[in-house]
Amino acid sequence: xxxxxxxxxxxxxxxxxxxxxxxxxxxxxxxxxxxxxxxxxxxxxxxxxxxxxxxxxxxxxxxxxxxxxxxxxxxxxxxxxxxxxxxxxxxxxxxxxxxxxxxxxxxxxxxxxxxxxxxxxxxxxxxxxxxxxxxxxxxxxxxxxxxxxxxxxxxxxxxxxxxxxxxxxxxxxxxxxxxxxxxxxxxxxxxxxxxxxxxxxxxxxxxxxxxxxxxxxxxxxxxxxxxxxxxxxxxxxxxxxxxxxxxxxxxxxxxxxxxxxxxxxxxxxxxxxxxxxxxxxxxxxxxxxxxxxxxxxxxxxxxxxxxxxxxxxxxxxxxxxxxxxxxxxxxxxxxxxxxxxxxxxxxxxxxxxxxxxxxxxxxxxxxxxxxxxxxxxxxxxxxxxxxxxxxxxxxxxxxxxxxxxxxxxxxxxxxxxxxxxxxxxxxxxxxxxxxxxxxxxxxxxxxxxxxxxxxxxxxxxxxxxxxxxxxxxxxxxxx
Amino acid sequence: xxxxxxxxxxxxxxxxxxxxxxxxxxxxxxxxxxxxxxxxxxxxxxxxxxxxxxxxxxxxxxxxxxxxxxxxxxxxxxxxxxxxxxxxxxxxxxxxxxxxxxxxxxxxxxxxxxxxxxxxxxxxxxxxxxxxxxxxxxxxxxxxxxxxxxxxxxxxxxxxxxxxxxxxxxxxxxxxxxxxxxxxxxxxxxxxxxxxxxxxxxxxxxxxxxxxxxxxxxxxxxxxxxxx
Numbered sequence: 001x002x003x004x005x006x007x008x009x010x011x012x013x014x015x016x017x018x019x020x021x022x023x024x025x026x027x028x029x030x031x032x033x034x035x036x037x038x039x040x041x042x043x044x045x046x047x048x049x050x051x052x053x054x055x056x057x058x059x060x061x062x063x064x065x066x067x068x069x070x071x072x073x074x075x076x077x078x079x080x081x082x083x084x085x086x087x088x089x090x091x092x093x094x095x096x097x098x099x100x101x102x103x104x105x106x107x108x109x110x111x112x113x114x115x116x117x118x119x120x121x122x123x124x125x126x127x128x129x130x131x132x133x134x135x136x137x138x139x140x141x142x143x144x145x146x147x148x149x150x151x152x153x154x155x156x157x158x159x160x161x162x163x164x165x166x167x168x169x170x171x172x173x174x175x176x177x178x179x180x181x182x183x184x185x186x187x188x189x190x191x192x193x194x195x196x197x198x199x200x201x202x203x204x205x206x207x208x209x210x211x212x213x214x215x216x217x218x219x220x221x222x223x224x225x226x227x228x229x230x231x232x233x234x235x236x237x238x239x240x241x242x243x244x245x246x247x248x249x250x251x252x253x254x255x256x257x258x259x260x261x262x263x264x265x266x267x268x269x270x271x272x273x274x275x276x277x278x279x280x281x282x283x284x285x286x287x288x289x290x291x292x293x294x295x296x297x298x299x300x301x302x303x304x305x306x307x308x309x310x311x312x313x314x315x316x317x318x319x320x321x322x323x324x325x326x327x328x329x330x331x332x333x334x335x336x337x338x339x340x341x342x343x344x345x346x347x348x349x350x351x352x353x354x355x356x357x358x359x360x361x362x363x364x365x366x367x368x369x370x371x372x373x374x375x376x377x378x379x380x381x382x383x384x385x386x387x388x389x390x391x392x393x394x395x396x397x398x399x400x401x402x403x404x405x406x407x408x409x410x411x412x413x414x415x416x417x418x419x420x421x422x423x424x425x426x427x428x429x430x431x432x433x434x435x436x437x438x439x440x441x442x443x444x445x446x447x448x449x450x451x452x453x454x455x456x457x458x459x460x461x462x463x464x465x466x467x468x469x470x471x472x473x474x475x476x477x478x479x
Numbered sequence: 480x481x482x483x484x485x486x487x488x489x490x491x492x493x494x495x496x497x498x499x500x501x502x503x504x505x506x507x508x509x510x511x512x513x514x515x516x517x518x519x520x521x522x523x524x525x526x527x528x529x530x531x532x533x534x535x536x537x538x539x540x541x542x543x544x545x546x547x548x549x550x551x552x553x554x555x556x557x558x559x560x561x562x563x564x565x566x567x568x569x570x571x572x573x574x575x576x577x578x579x580x581x582x583x584x585x586x587x588x589x590x591x592x593x594x595x596x597x598x599x600x601x602x603x604x605x606x607x608x609x610x611x612x613x614x615x616x617x618x619x620x621x622x623x624x625x626x627x628x629x630x631x632x633x634x635x636x637x638x639x640x641x642x643x644x645x646x647x648x649x650x651x652x653x654x655x656x657x658x659x660x661x662x663x664x665x666x667x668x669x670x671x672x673x674x675x676x677x678x679x680x681x682x683x684x685x686x687x688x689x690x691x692x693x694x695x696x697x698x699x700x701x702x703x704x705x706x707x
Contacts, residue, residue, distance in 0.1 A: 408558065413555045
């Protein structure tokens with residue numbers, strides 16, 4: 001059984017008083033400190049909704065009432081559609097879904113222990129792999145094709161995704177022209193521009209730069225994405241002690257302000273834009289000033305982000321599930337598990353980066369996708385929690401079986417054994433004798449076999465006719 | 480028509496559905512005829528008993544065994560299927576002789592004196608019935624003399640003895656001696672099982688076989704019976 005969209009929210013690192021205090025500080029920040037907006041189109045949009053603008057410093061400030069009014073225009077529920085309807089994802093409330101993340105430059109090969117540059121072929125193969133891993137619910141384009149010129153990257157990345165999985169494709173873009181080409185291609189795949197708006201099979205990730213900057217290029221991208229009406233993610237990535245206060249509460253304020261500025265901008269451009277509040281908040285390694293992807297604080301920050309998103313009634317994009325390990329060792333397992341679990345239990349709508357990523361998010365590994373798929377299966381089971389009702393408490397059954405009896409032949413056991421207990425797809429539960437007999441393999445070796453068998457199975461390619469049309473009309477796609 | 484009923488019997492054994500009321504592994508099966516109703520229907524429509532057994536029951540248990548091997552099926556699934564076959568065999572029992580089907584053999588199952596544990600023995604009994612044997616379970620905490628008496632009266636082909644405790648397994652040796660003294664030892668093959676016993680212990684006390692677990696126990700008896 002596949003668990004997705006299950007209601008989380010049992011883990012709450014913030015009290016209601018904490019949330020209220022953070023909200024108050026967030027609103028004061030936007031009102032008093034404001035945000036520097038380097039994009040002219042974004043600045044115009046803020047002007048139109050009556051923001052106070054210091055043109056010299058390009059500083060935008062909004063009164064708290066205006067902020068809350070604009071937030072309230074953003075839909076609380078956003079559906080991200082798959083090319084196949086069974087993969088549709090309904091973000092909102094405290095429902096939990098998972099997906100991959102990026103954008104990594106390298107591939108780690110555990111058989112040789114070496115790291116190499118990622119290519120477009122890797123992106124296609126990882127898309128095929130994710131298509132078949134049930135606990136990963138959408139594909140966020142995970143790698144950068146190093147061999148392509150930047151103006152060809154966007155459309156080739158989205159095509160690699162659309163042509164190799166029928167799950168929803170989310171991705172970052174590198175140029176405005178590229179983004180427009182991606183949208184044109186998605187319209188062809190969906191059938192028409194209207195069909196794409198009705199069933200958005202792609203979504204676009206932008207970003208706001210912490211602390212408090214809407215960048216020229218990314219500001220333009222938020223505006224263009226909002227005009228398109230497609231779902232747009234507005235994450236921010238404050239790093240403790242570098243681009244935010246080192247304290248988690250201070251980091252949360254910066255993350256919330258920055259992500260809200262993106263959401264507000266999208267509403268200022270096009271009220272009702274499906275905008276997703278996002279956090280990529282994490283720790284900094286203050287020994288050498290670098291980004292950290294597997295810290296427990298990253299789990300805490302992103303779980304708290306879910307509470308803030310629920311407070312503002314915005315769909316939420318969290319970050320979790322990565323490791324800073326360079327290999328598939330114990331660290332790679334525990335860091336991925338802890339951050340995924342904290343995000344999921346808090347009711348994060350979409351946990352991005354939840355599979356495949358290692359080494360400060362610079363590297364992905366095929367085998368790690370399979371390993372993380374197993375972690376996510378266990379995590380989603382934890383989110384589901386314990387159901388207590390007449391049938392599950394089973395008093396009548398205990399009465400029937402009585403002292404010293406056993407439950408192995410009871411129909412009740414058969415009825416619930418698969419539903420109540422997560423069935424591992426990778427973990428080894430063989431006796432030592434049987435494990436030896438099967439070759440005494442470590443987890444990653446078993447994962448490698450699964451990767452091979454998935455990549456040898458048929459892909460969920462685009463229907464022939466659509467594929468032909470896309471390839472003939474968009475010349476920059478590498479065949 | 481006959482092929483259709485046989486196929487349905489097969490499917491329902493695989494789903495572990497004894498009667499109409501049972502659920503299967505797949506959803507929404509409750510309410511459709513189970514193995515009991517289907518076997519009765521097959522008999523009423525004049526389908527050969529050997530065809531029901533070979534094509535309906537034996538073939539389906541092989542499929543179940545494969546699903547168990549690959550990890551798709553769990554012990555409770557295997558037991559439900561075996562119980563379905565056991566129930567079918569009970570229904571078919573009065574018709575066996577008439578249709579010239581030779582029963583696979585009779586097995587007497589017992590847990591020895593001082594031992595109240597019968598989970599293992601019950602599981603083996605269900606699995607043996609599922610493999611088409613006639614199984615008589617005479618209970619637990621049994622005196623040696625009662626077991627000897629049952630062997631004399633029931634004339635089984637096999638005697639299965641079970642113990643969970645090291646303190647009670649020693650009476651297995653007494654039972655074998657008592658059967659020798661009564662002149663019954665060469666009339667019955669003795670297989671022992673349970674956590675404390677072993678292949679070596681079976682040899683030591685003069686038993687004919689040892690089952691490491693329920694499934695192994697069935698295969699030991701099948702081998703003795705000349706079935707691979």
